[in-house]
Each structure stands twice: as C-alpha cells, then as structure tokens.
Amino acid sequence: GDSVTQMEGPVTLSEEAFLTINCTYTATGYPSLFWYVQYPGEGLQLLLKATKADDKGSNKGFEATYRKETTSFHLEKGSVQVSDSAVYFCALITNTASKLTFGTGTRLQVTL
Amino acid sequence: DVKVTQSSRYLVKRTGEKVFLECVQDMDHENMFWYRQDPGLGLRLIYFSYDVKMKEKGDIPEGYSVSREKKERFSLILESASTNQTSMYLCASSDDRGPYNEQFFGPGTRLTVL
Numbered sequence: 001g002d003s004v005t006q007m008e009g010p011v012t013l014s015e016e017a018f019l020t021i022n023c024t025y026t027a028t029g030y031p032s033l034f035w036y037v038q039y040p041g042e043g044l045q046l047l048l049k050a051t052k053a054d055d056k057g058s059n060k061g062f063e064a065t066y067r068k069e070t071t072s073f074h075l076e077k078g079s080v081q082v083s084d085s086a087v088y089f090c091a092l093i094t095n096t097a098s099k100l101t102f103g104t105g106t107r108l109q110v111t112l
Numbered sequence: 113d114v115k116v117t118q119s120s121r122y123l124v125k126r127t128g129e130k131v132f133l134e135c136v137q138d139m140d141h142e143n144m145f146w147y148r149q150d151p152g153l154g155l156r157l158i159y160f161s162y163d164v165k166m167k168e169k170g171d172i173p174e175g176y177s178v179s180r181e182k183k184e185r186f187s188l189i190l191e192s193a194s195t196n197q198t199s200m201y202l203c204a205s206s207d208d209r210g211p212y213n214e215q216f217f218g219p220g221t222r223l224t225v226l
Contacts, residue, residue: 004154036217043116043202043217044155089154099145099170100215104154 002027004090006103013080013110021075021088021106023064029094033057033066033073036089038105044089047075080110115139116218118203124224131190133221135203142208144186145215146170146178149200161186162208193225 007022025031032051036044048057053068062077073090090103119134137144143162147155147170157170159178167178175197179187186205190197200222204215 034214041219043219044204044215045217046214049214099157099160100155102155104152 002029002031002092002094002101004092004101004103006088006090006106009087009105009107011106011108013108015082015110015112016079017110019075019077019080019084019108021090021108023073023075023090023103025071025073025090025092027071027092027094031092031094033064034091034093034100035062035064035073035075036091036102038087038089040086047088080108082110082112084108085110116203116205116216118201118218118221120221121219122222122224124226125190125193126226127194129193129225131193131223131225133188133190133201133203133223135186135188135205135218136184137186137203137205137216138184139205139207139216140183141205141216142183143206143215144180145204145206146176146186146188147202147204148172149202149220155202158188193223195225197223198225199223 034049035047037047038044048059050057050066056065064075087105087107089105091100116137145160146158161167161180177189202220203218206215
C-alpha cells in the first residue's frame with residue numbers, strides 16, 4: 001500500500017535558520033505529492049504541491065522538489081520565522097486511489 | 113474563500129453516548145472526508161463521500177458511521193462512544209476536477225470521551 005515517512009520532530013530552530021523536513025514515500029501508482037501545514041488551533045491548509053517528477057512546488061518561501069529517483073519530497077525554507085511554527089504534514093495521492101495518505105507530521109518550533 | 117465549518121471545536125461526552133459531528137462546506141464540492149488525528153499517527157481516513165447518499169469506508173471505519181443527505185453537509189456518527197475514540201476529528205472537502213485536487217479542511221473538533 002501507499003505510505004509516507006516523515007522525520008520525527010519536534011524540530012527547534014532559531015529565527016532565520018535554514019529548514020529541512022525530510023519526507024519519503026512508497027506508492028503503488030504514480031503519486032502527486034503535497035505539504036500541508038497546521039497552525040496552532042487550526043485545521044490543515046495546503047502549503048504546496050507537485051504533480052510529476054522534477055516539479056518544484058513553492059509557497060511563502062517554502063520549496064519542495066519531487067524526486068522520483070529517491071522517492072522523496074523534502075520541504076525546505078531558507079530563513080524561518082517565528083510565525084512558521086506549526087505542524088507540517090507530507091501527503092500523497094495516486095492515480096489508482098481516491099484518498100490522501102498522510103505522514104505522521106513534524107512539529108516545527110522557531111524561537112527568537 | 114472556501115469554507116469548511118465544523119459544529120463544535122470542543123466536545124466532551126460519556127462512554128456509551130451517541131455522538132454527532134457535523135461538517136458543512138460552502139463551495140459545492142462533491143467530495144467530503146472525515147479524518148481523525150492522533151499524535152504520532154498523523155491523519156487517518158475514517159469515511160469519505162463522493163456524492164449525496166454515497167459513502168466509502170476509509171482506513172479505520174470501525175465504530176463510526178456517516179450520513180450525507182445534502183451535498184454541503186457530511187455527518188460523522190459515533191453510535192456508542194468509547195474512550196479510544198478520544199481524538200481530534202477533521203473534516204475536509206474537495207471538488208471533482210481531477211484526482212490531484214486540493215482538500216480544504218475545517219478547524220477540527222476535539223472530542224473527549226470520559
């Protein structure tokens with residue numbers, strides 16, 4: 001079956017530090033890949049997505065590149081802010097399934 | 113803006129009670145979903161619906177049922193609540209323009225079963 005593996009958190013960074021959150025996947029079909037973010041007390045919202053190999057999704061300074069050869073979709077940001085503190089979920093959906101498969105989430109805490 | 117609303121942010125119920133969680137979306141989306149979110153487990157799909165009166169089991173349907181009588185409303189029902197159903201419940205919706213379309217989430221209902 002489909003699965004998504006994310007690095008364990010929490011990740012604690014100082015403001016303006018570089019962020020990487022690792023995400024790898026296994027999929028039976030040809031997946032599209034997503035990063036969702038959950039700010040404290042809120043539901044999930046889509047951060048970025050990529051629908052085919054070598055696509056780069058980007059939004060709000062975050063980027064992730066769909067790497068088919070390594071089955072990865074790592075999330076990066078060059079300079080994090082306190083307001084980026086949230087839980088980040090990697091997810092996939094395939095052309096053979098009608099539902100998203102989520103990773104377990106990675107909590108990011110950014111301090112001044 | 114797409115809006116998905118859930119009837120309660122916090123709910124406390126007793127073991128054995130029947131619990132209704134309501135979700136409403138205002139974007140005329142065909143698809144609606146119920147997930148539960150637990151620490152270390154991420155989001156797990158309970159049920160989803162791709163049309164009025166249609167439903168499909170997700171990964172963990174046991175102990176739950178759903179109802180979709182109107183396109184905009186999707187209800188999750190716990191027939192007899194148990195303590196292991198204490199969790200955060202998230203509703204989502206999406207349209208039918210393709211398999212890779214974005215899901216829009218509600219704010220969640222944190223249910224505690226005593």
